[in-house]
Amino acid sequence: MTAQDEQRDSVKWGDYLKSGNRIFIGSNAAVPNALIDDLIANSKGLHDIETVHILTLSENVWAKSEHKDLFKVNSLFIGGKNIREAIAEGRGDYTPCFISDVPRLFNENSLPLDAALIMVSPPDEYGYCSLGVSVDIVSAAVKAAKYVIAQINPKMPRTNGHSFVHVNQIHSWINAEQDLPQIFAPEMDRRTEQIGQYVSMLIDNGATLQIGIGKIPEAVLTYLGNHKDLGIHSEMISDGVIDLMLKGVINNRRKTYHKGKAVVTFCIGSQKLYDFVDGNPHIEFYPSEHVNSPVKIAKNDNMVSINSAIEVDLTGQVVSDSIGYQFYSGIGGQVDFVRGASLSKGGKAIIALPSTTKDGTTSRIVAHITEGGGVVTSRGHVAFVVTEFGIASLQGKSIRERALELIRIAHPKFRDKLLNDVRKHYWVPEYQESSPSSVPELGTIEMKRFNFADINYTLRALAPADERKLQEFFYSHNKETLIMRYNHHITQMTREKSCNLVSVNQHTDLALCFTKKNSLGESIQAVARYYYIESMNSGEVAFVIKESLRGRGMASTLLGEMIAIAKIRKLDSLVACVRRDNGSMLKVFERAGFVRQPSEDFDEVSLELTLTTPETGDTEKH
Template sequence: MAPIVCTSALEAVSLIQSGETLWTHSMGATPKLLLNALAEHALSRQDLTLLQLHTEGAESLSNDNLKGHLRHRCFFGGMPTRRLLQQGDADYVPIFLSEVPKLFRSGEQKIDTAIIQVSPPDKHGICSLGISVEATLAACQVAGKIIAHINPQMPRTHGDGFIHYSKIAAVYEESSALPQHPLAASDAVSLAIGNNVAELVRDGDCLQMGIGAIPDAVLSCLGNHKDLGIHTELFSDGVLNLVELGVVNNSKKKVHPGKIVTGFALGSQRLYDYVDDNPSVIFMDIEQVNDTAIIRKNPNVMAINSALQLDISGQICADSLGTKIYSGVGGQMDFIRGAGLSEGGRSVIALPSTASGGKVSRIATVLSPGAGVVTTRAHVHYVVTEYGYVNLRGRSLIERARALIDIAHPDFREQLCRETFDMWGLSV
């Protein structure tokens, strides 16, 4: 059955009725035109729930006038939802990223409408989810109806992200630029962390990393490595630079050798042009990308992640600032566990030693009240700051404390030693 072809984004989202649970395509494929229209349409509806991961440029849906009309239910927080989450006007669901598709496919979380952004259909009538497959493929498979923005600027990508035009209920077509994230500028701290992490990367490793100043700095320090592979939830320009240098060739991988495996891409137009119709880059369902059983099949997996805070026993908080939700659980534990089970695998938590302009130590004696433990102290392996790196695997609590204080900012080391003695009665 052919979809309704709409002349405006508002006409397309008008199919949404009160009480519906919606899913929105996320990351760089956030259907901003449809979501802006939804912000207007929702005012004539009641009790809409919008499920989402991180969205780009969807601030219109965070307007206070939408209270009672639309409420966000976030598996990951970002700029458009962070304020709402922190003031109690949106809901946060802690969950491993790998399990979000399972939540949909099992029926535990119903979806009435999926709102997506896709490429135009090819000669076979197939559209591509483009630069962001993540959990959207699963959402489309279970949704009662699909509303799509067809964007000629959306790359056609290889892998899992295909949907037939006939499966869509309503379409609106308009050419629109995708959000871009240029490489972060490296400051002295990020570059020092990058160099420290690079010392832990070995030739032939299979890398996972995120986006931001620290991952970009790490990637910029790997130019002299060889035969690196990529199996990661997020693919960015820093990886593309290493591909062009021949450093990344995916030759040592056992899962999809010779190919980059990812769940979504976010970067420059150069990156989007690279992944367009490129069979060497596979965009897969995040249930597969982040499956620990699949990750561990590659040897020498190197998982590189960050944190907001950690305590001297090794507990990692990555989703909140105390009780205030900042981001989400994401795929950190998926990959840390996968790397830990991989032959020769390692994981790294890399973070600056301080926050708030140097006023606060990110390495604390205990986590802030209400802080969420994303990675347990039983899973943590390497921790890296600008002052060095330490290996916590197999270390006792007191050995961990001594090691972490050594890579804390010098201004806080004496205080950490004193607090540790007061807490455990042991001198570090």
Template sequence: MKTTPRPSYNPNWREEFAELVVTAEEAVKQIQPGQRVFIGTGCAQPQTLVHALAARSSSLADTEIVHLLTSGEAPYAEQELAAHFSVNSFFIAPNVRDIIQQGLGDYTPIFLSDIPRLFQSGQLPLDVALIQVTPPDDGGMCSLGVSVDIVKSAAANARLVIAEVNPRMPRTHGDSILHVYDLDYLVPVDAPIIEVPTPEVHPVVREIGEHVASLVEDGSTIEVGIGEIPQAVLQHLDRKKDLGIHTEMFTDAIIDLIEAGVINGSLKSLDRGKVVASFALGTRRLYDYIDNNPIFAFHPTEYVNDPFTIARQHKMVAINVALEADLTGQVCADSLGSRFYSGIGGQLDFNRGAARSLGGKAIIAMPSTARDGAVSRIVCHLSPGAGVVTTRGDVHYVVTEYGVAYLHGRNVQERALALVSIAHPNFREELLKQAIEARYVRAELADFSNRIVVGPKDIRTTFLLDDGTLITIRPIHPTDEHRVKDLFYTLSQDSIYTRFMSRMKWVPRKQVREFVYVDHRTEVSIVATIPEADGEDIIGIGGYYLDAHTNRAEVAFVVADRWQHRHIGSFLLKHLVTIARRHGIAGFTAEVLAENKPMQAVFNNSGLKVKSDLRQGVYSYEMEFE
């Protein structure tokens, strides 16, 4: 909430700084052919100056236009003006995409955090910067408003700075101030700030947002990148507590979470209590909200996007989007094949910063398909010409509407299986076939092509033991094979015998895979896990296999020896009953050795209608759901 009224700017600024005040047409006459001109970012793009510049095109041969993302009109990016203006963009917005894809403009791929260094070092010297600011206050200070990002560095390093001075620009706090005498020309305008409405969220994107939100813990600090998906995530954070914001940009979607107290920054380890960003894209509602609002701190890109600054935030969660990912974990985010589409932006800055953060998470999210479901975004090999933005060594979480794949520290087979499991079902079989052909996955897994899936998220639950240990119960995941194998290796010979009714020293790999690769409909496997330094350990596994002829499923489970007699088996059974009932299954059957008294007790005390019959040392159980 705002706590102070907006201070009035100096009403006499035009008179006091009359020597700097000119019209847009007069200002752009200072621009000479062959110069490099920077244009301000996003919704702070100085539209009056841009149009005045374009109107001088006949006098400005070989003029290079440099900018980041811009949200307004780009008349300099028309094909007929290509001989006069050459576009060089650090991030490709829709307003310049055509000219760049036609080969008449340029794209400079670079980490957003590195751009200010280009200006400062002279590697990319700027002749002119066209920006937009608020009117100066009584101290002569102007605010860069909704876009500080690389604009402040551009203004500090350009030989000539021309500023639109707009009273409708919100005055923002943080490191967003320029003194009026740092500006060479002032062009008074009174025009609406460009607005970017929050898009309607597609149902698929809503599913992705829900999956991503499930990874955000209370007390996290989050970054939401550009695009529909990060904004959809915010809609699913309304039940979280004490979230902080350290982000490249934000939109209107942040307001309701601040008003609800979800975002308060109270647990941030850096800039506590502040919403930190470098620019904002939104509507008048957002601009009025951030205007002179002290909870917002706008800083330049070299601070906001610095991976080492980001890493200082505990529980930093970076949420970014991709266009395509291959089965080894390489992520393309800036091109469609060889056609440049967007840009690197801050994805790597925040991905690497969050990965270094204590308790941090680096998340890449995307729909599973493109072109109305015609192509898979998860592919065996990236499209020819596609660029890698996030490397296979940097990737951590990948999320689609079908679930979450965690890749960091996983081998190539585990990565491939995890990504196949969250691909669209129409493409999973072919992806597995391609993975086998590429030697990413062992050939014997071809038999499980229709069972490499992520279980329903609503199966997940928790169970609190008497000593306070919290056990997580979740669906089996295709990457759990080694964890299930580890569980079976911990079992005593007695536990193996009572579970499998066979005297064997270990459980064969084929049998392990039958537990792991299930369709989650006729075959269900759930695991009980506890957190460990390297992720989690599986301490129990249960499941059932449906006999379609009887509509009853055979149920079985086992718990690691050191965790037995703590009611984990009873809870697994209870949860399996809940799952089976949802699928319309009539009951369970089970085979239990006569000497396996603990398992008999679990079934007999299940609360179900139980019948058992002892034959040749084995009890046959029938349990009816009522």
């Protein structure tokens, strides 16, 4: 007999459960609430049933204190109503684990299952039900449990992929219609949008994405509208992917694994999303042991993982499952995807978080992890950390360089304290005196992308963590470049000198650079700066471009940016001294409006650009 042939509104629980058993409860938006209610209503004689599950979006009645004699909560990922309270009060437990490892816990008797309580769609003409919007670890539970008990819900979408369960795998069931819980896109705020913009700048055309749900993921997706040929290999998706798929931005064409398909384990969102995945042949749902496998994730070239955190310390350790001693969520799939992206050819592992708590009183970039906090992702895994103040590149960085990178993206009001704190434990040279400063005149996100000869470069402020990169840039110059820039053949760029050059008070002086990114970080391609001359309310300009990139417009672009910032800062003029035989540089200045001035040195040409009119002091328009 099939589920279509028989209507059932109750399960004979005594045939399947006894006191002390362990049951699995369906995940995310597929919690079989009617089944749970039926178990509670017919639980006479049962007690101490252990419930195992990950995130469950429901009332989670089994976790209420009134049912503490019947159920004991064991959550593999904390979330949903009443779960966190049960764990905090000792009525429940939290078992940390990687989502990719959960099937092994079920199969190898670490957490053997007596029954799996799941929600499925009605069977098709061939007798197959779909696990719908939540395949994840439900699939493994179905295979491992002694008994499978299902709630057949006609409102459950039929999703494609490895999402099907035949009715002969189901030992008992009830028919119960249930609306799926809806999670709507949150309202954006300015700092979340800035984080989204910065993260989007790390995503190249053709990348494959893993992304979650919440403000930051939605902000990232919002700023991907101009990207091309993106793919999805993600534990989950939310509403934000719908428009990008309809526009063809996400088309999965350049994926190197599951080419042409968006691959996920579950989805959470509005009814619009549930309708979108229903029967959609372009989205396939697979079990967590497949999608979350770091080895399989790494089969996608240019894999980008985007995850969040509660706090990140100055060495790059990521805390994301607890606030001090209070367990808050779980390890989930973060490490699976961070590791997979790190192993991917051209991959990037990104942690994105606001720089402070909501009230702005506490920095989330910290000198040391809060007591009781647990490291989920190690300091060796993460390539990039992003806040609303920028991108910190950590891969290949020393502890000192990491600290300076992370201080740069901390909230400005905490930077000096973080620099002082880091000195207590890690070596920072005495000549590293100031914490990083910003250049707000660059815009809401203090980075800009430019394309020269079909290659993307990033314009940003030079920062203290660039000390080694500046040394490498210096030693890449030939003798002619050094003479043109320094007027003599300088042969050494000491660590101290390099540190002084990158430790810029960007509020008075200005130092910008063009960088080129790759999977291991970035390298400096050009540097431009002006030194503020207070007596003249002027800035003295100088810059140098990598020899192989000259003639492509980098110098003119850098000069244009410096002129624009100088005008905003109401400088009266910009000045420069250029060797007379440096014809190409003279042309760059003169095209920007600089005028030659009398010079006492025959070998040099003095130039000046007046920014304000003598009569009014108003900034001129150029």
